[in-house]
Amino acid sequence: MEFMILILLVFAVSGSDAALRFSASYGDHMVLQRGPHKAVVWGYADKNHEKVTIQIVGHGSPVQTTTANGIWKAKLPAMTSPGPFVITASSSDGNVSLHDVLFGDVWVCSGQSNMAFNMQSVNNSAYELKKALTFDKIRLFHVRDVESPTPLADIKTVQTPWTAPSAKSVPTFSALCLLYGEYLYNHRKYPIGLIESAWGGTPIEAWSGPDAIKDCSGHARKRNPHTPSVLWNAMINPLLATTIYGAIWFQGEANSRHSAKYACQQPAMVKEWRNKFHHASLGETSLNFPFGFVQLAANSADHSKIGGFPGLRWAQTANMGHVPNPKMPHSFMAVAMDLPDFHSPRGSIHSRFKQDVAERLGLAGLGVAYGEKGLSFQGPYPTSFNTKTKGHLVIEYDHGHTVVDVRAKDGFEICCSATSETTCGTNDTWVAAPVLTHHGATVTLNVAGCHDKHWVGLRYSWRESPCEFKKCCVYGRDNDLPAPAFIRNTAF
Numbered sequence: 313m314e315f316m317i318l319i320l321l322v323f324a325v326s327g328s329d330a331a332l333r334f335s336a337s338y339g340d341h342m343v344l345q346r347g348p349h350k351a352v353v354w355g356y357a358d359k360n361h362e363k364v365t366i367q368i369v370g371h372g373s374p375v376q377t378t379t380a381n382g383i384w385k386a387k388l389p390a391m392t393s394p395g396p397f398v399i400t401a402s403s404s405d406g407n408v409s410l411h412d413v414l415f416g417d418v419w420v421c422s423g424q425s426n427m428a429f430n431m432q433s434v435n436n437s438a439y440e441l442k443k444a445l446t447f448d449k450i451r452l453f454h455v456r457d458v459e460s461p462t463p464l465a466d467i468k469t470v471q472t473p474w475t476a477p478s479a480k481s482v483p484t485f486s487a488l489c490l491l492y493g494e495y496l497y498n499h500r501k502y503p504i505g506l507i508e509s510a511w512g513g514t515p516i517e518a519w520s521g522p523d524a525i526k527d528c529s530g531h532a533r534k535r536n537p538h539t540p541s542v543l544w545n546a547m548i549n550p551l552l553a554t555t556i557y558g559a560i561w562f563q564g565e566a567n568s569r570h571s572a573k574y575a576c577q578q579p580a581m582v583k584e585w586r587n588k589f590h591h592a593s594l595g596e597t598s599l600n601f602p603f604g605f606v607q608l609a610a611n612s613a614d615h616s617k618i619g620g621f622p623g624l625r626w627a628q629t630a631n632m633g634h635v636p637n638p639k640m641p642h643s644f645m646a647v648a649m650d651l652p653d654f655h656s657p658r659g660s661i662h663s664r665f666k667q668d669v670a671e672r673l674g675l676a677g678l679g680v681a682y683g684e685k686g687l688s689f690q691g692p693y694p695t696s697f698n699t700k701t702k703g704h705l706v707i708e709y710d711h712g713h714t715v716v717d718v719r720a721k722d723g724f725e726i727c728c729s730a731t732s733e734t735t736c737g738t739n740d741t742w743v744a745a746p747v748l749t750h751h752g753a754t755v756t757l758n759v760a761g762c763h764d765k766h767w768v769g770l771r772y773s774w775r776e777s778p779c780e781f782k783k784c785c786v787y788g789r790d791n792d793l794p795a796p797a798f799i800r801n802t803a804f
């Protein structure tokens with residue numbers, strides 16, 4: 313009996329393999345990338361060298377392609393009309409259609425549990441669930457957690473097929489991804505397609521393809537789903553041919569014990585994703601597509617704990633403290649270290665306050681991914697240091713352009729060195745450098761704390777959980793954004 317069922321199953325699967333159809337990552341209600349990019353559609357046909365014709369019904373002339381190894385792939389004309397449209401693929405075998413297809417911007421949302429953290433767990437979830445249902449021009453697609461030792465051509469299992477937000481689809485969908493999509497929709501006013509492909513607890517190696525793994529060799533884990541490339545193979549590779557606008561990423565907790573290496577790993581992963589999405593989409597996904605990420609949030613309720621998070625936050629910026637920068641071009645970031653939720657029922661690492669995170673990421677996305685002019689989307693960043701007055705350090709932010717709001721005296725530390733006049737060594741100690749005054753774009757610190765030792769470095773917010781909710785030391789007065797964490801190990 314079981315044997316019979318097995319045979320039938322195999323037959324059914326190979327039978328459906330043969331027919332003319334779209335890839336598993338396409339479906340009714342989907343969003344395809346809008347112009348000036350051209351959306352790529354692809355699928356299967358039963359014969360090689362089979363002619364397949366794709367048509368946006370009632371819109372322009374059909375596109376012809378030919379299957380190779382059972383797969384066909386074609387670019388549609390660039391579309392700026394949002395739709396909805398019907399898209400039909402036909403061959404000598406008949407035809408298949410996608411209904412209710414919109415054209416808008418497609419974003420991939422990836423990472424670990426803070427990206428997977430879903431809408432029913434977010435703060436004020438009843439309100440958020442109801443609100444999400446009003447965004448019928450946002451469409452969701454949720455890839456199920458799956459790993460593979462080899463690259464898969466297609467999505468193996470779909471958690472949620474393409475759908476408008478619904479009472480069924482929203483509660484289990486990524487809160488950050490959807491709230492970010494809502495923010496974009498409210499500002500861009502055209503459809504937004506969101507592809508969630510994220511898995512809790514997973515390290516960056518699992519999401520990195522072979523090129524990125526090669527670029528940053530070393531420490532490799534073997535326990536699935538942590539093995540290098542297994543999630544790249546199963547949850548990213550099958551999406552590469554889809555034209556996308558950009559990607560957002562909330563990941564790094566699982567790498568915080570090896571934070572120095574992350575400064576190589578994240579830029580390497582982004583570079584590989586960009587290269588491979590670009591090529592597989594026949595050049596339609598930008599080779600420099602925007603990449604947004606969340607800098608690690610707070611976790612431990614012990615405010616004195618340092619741990620691996622500060623180093624990982626720094627590495628997320630490729631050790632430059634802010635993005636975009638030459639090593640992380642066309643990238644944008646939301647700082648989240650000042651949004652702790654120590655009483656989260658899902659554990660303090662899973663803050664329920666994803667609204668603030670999504671808003672900060674959305675704002676930075678408008679500035680970087682959409683190039684909207686005149687937006688202030690970054691927290692203050694120190695650009696010069698003046699040590700003329702003994703015992704004082706005057707920090708100037710953003711070349712004097714940002715008026716700072718100082719909400720606490722504490723947050724800065726200087727390195728006291730007994731041995732070196734130029735660098736802070738591993739045996740040297742950090743002591744508090746409290747804020748004395750602030751004025752306009754400058755903050756003056758008391759740096760007399762090293763007494764008879766040299767002070768040779770400065771760091772800011774260098775704690776796993778540096779402050780209470782929105783109560784870190786330095787913010788931009790006009791944009792309410794926190795200054796990101798900062799470290800410098802050398803003398804001024």
Ligand SMILES: *[C@@H]1O[C@H](CO)[C@@H](O)[C@H](O)[C@H]1NC(C)=O
Nearest residue numbers: 367400401402403406407408
């Ligand atoms: C698709 O197939 C149906 C049924 O066989 C047929 O009526 C229809 O004209 C076909 N459409 C296209 C675009 O080929």
Ligand SMILES: *[C@@H]1O[C@H](CO)[C@@H](O)[C@H](O)[C@H]1NC(C)=O
Nearest residue numbers: 435436437664665667668781
């Ligand atoms: C959490 O939600 C409540 C409403 O249920 C709201 O009053 C509160 O401001 C929210 N907290 C944060 C930090 O967003």
Ligand SMILES: *[C@@H]1O[C@H](CO)[C@@H](O)[C@H](O)[C@H]1NC(C)=O
Nearest residue numbers: 730731732736737738739740
């Ligand atoms: C740090 O201190 C330890 C123990 O006192 C010593 O063995 C080591 O050489 C010191 N390292 C540096 C870089 O000074």
